[in-house]
Amino acid sequence: MLSKKTQYGLKALGYLAEKHGEGPILIADIAAHKNIPIKFLESILLLLKQHQILNSKKGKGGGYFLAEHPKKTTIAKAIRIVDGPIAMLPCVSLNFYEKCSDCDETHCGLRRTMAMVRDATLKVLEKKTLVDLIDGDLVG
The missing domain is CATH 1.10.10.10 (Winged helix-like DNA-binding domain superfamily/Winged helix DNA-binding domain)
Incomplete structure (x- = not known):
């Protein structure tokens, strides 16, 4: 969230x-x-x-x-600046990685699932730019 x-x-x-x-x-x-x-x-x-x-x-x-045209700044970049990691767990974060102290990362089902969530989220946020944040009618 x-x-x-x-x-x-x-x-x-x-x-x-x-x-x-x-x-x-x-x-x-x-x-x-x-x-x-x-x-x-x-x-x-x-x-x-x-x-x-x-x-x-x-x-x-x-x-x-x-500082530059709104098409040049991704939403992912803005989120990372303001809030830090996009990943839901530190062990799957690309830019803010931290090893979990309570599990074996190589066999952790939660880590595997959250890595998939991270990848799906980034697929959207890395393509969307500040232009996409301009208010208007929802297109879909």
Whole structure:
């Protein structure tokens, strides 16, 4: 399940993708349009900026904007930045692997199953980009 932090981050990124090319967007505008608490949003946007997903401009006409075209950033990358691993178990994580202390990984049915879940999830999230987060009618 996605954390509230990740949900808010993805909603904000979808809004910034929709506004791409229009210049910097104020945090207050993002918060108002996406119904996100502004203090929570500030920390999320700062994190995304630290990882070069976003850039910002200070002063009059300032705000946040995507560092590159929204088609170039995958949803998987954004989730990993905000929330960490996509895998449901640390022993199947590609980027945040940790060995389980209570089982033999070579014979673990839970590990095998969760690796399949990870692969299926990544198959979608690695193909979907910030453009896919733009609000609109559901197509399917």
